[in-house]
Amino acid sequence: QVQLVESGGGLVQAGGSLRLSCTASARTAGSYAMAWFRRAPGKEREFVAAISWRGGSTNYADSVSGRFTISRDNAKNTVYLQMNTLKPDDTAVYYCAARYSPPYIAYVDGYDYWGQGTQVTVSS
Numbered sequence: 001q002v003q004l005v006e007s008g009g010g011l012v013q014a015g016g017s018l019r020l021s022c023t024a025s026a027r028t029a030g031s032y033a034m035a036w037f038r039r040a041p042g043k044e045r046e047f048v049a050a051i052s053w054r055g056g057s058t059n060y061a062d063s064v065s066g067r068f069t070i071s072r073d074n075a076k077n078t079v080y081l082q083m084n085t086l087k088p089d090d091t092a093v094y095y096c097a098a099r100y101s102p103p104y105i106a107y108v109d110g111y112d113y114w115g116q117g118t119q120v121t122v123s124s
Contacts, residue, residue: 002024002025002026002032003025004023004024004025004098004113004114005022005023005096005115006020006021006022006094006096006115006116006118007021007022007118008020008021008118009118010120011121012086012120012123013123014088014122014123015086016122017083017085019081019083020118022078022079022080022096022115023077023078025077031053031100032053032098032100032101032113033052033053033098033099033100033101034053034070034079034096034098035049035051035070035097035098035106035107036048036049036050036081036094036095036097037095037097037111038093038120039095039117040091041092047059047061048060048061049064049068049070049081050107050108051071051072051079052103052104056071058070059106059108063089064090067086068081068082069081083120086120086122088122088123089122091120093118094117094119094120095114095115096114096115097111097112097113098111098112098113099113100112
């Protein structure tokens with residue numbers, strides 16, 4: 001069982017930056033791909049970014065590619081989402097997720113473990 005706790009959300013003006021963090025309760029370095037998803041008001045949850053547990057393979061949604069960067073520190077069981085050039089459309093609850101996976105695959109779906117979410121609000 002993997003428990004995930006997100007932090008780093010908040011209110012920021014358009015064009016600003018935020019960094020989200022997600023720390024896992026169990027060792028995820030050797031087994032788990034990690035990802036970020038988000039759910040905007042009135043919309044379905046959508047994939048944002050994913051990273052493999054080894055080798056740094058990543059995937060990004062088209063809407064965030066070039067603005068967001070996912071990374072992980074396996075020694076700290078932590079994954080990060082650096083969000084730059086934020087837009088009002090990025091306003092959402094952001095969720096961290098984990099799934100057991102081979103070492104070099106950054107899955108975009110099929111995640112088994114989820115955090116409680118952290119609110120990101122971008123004002124215009």
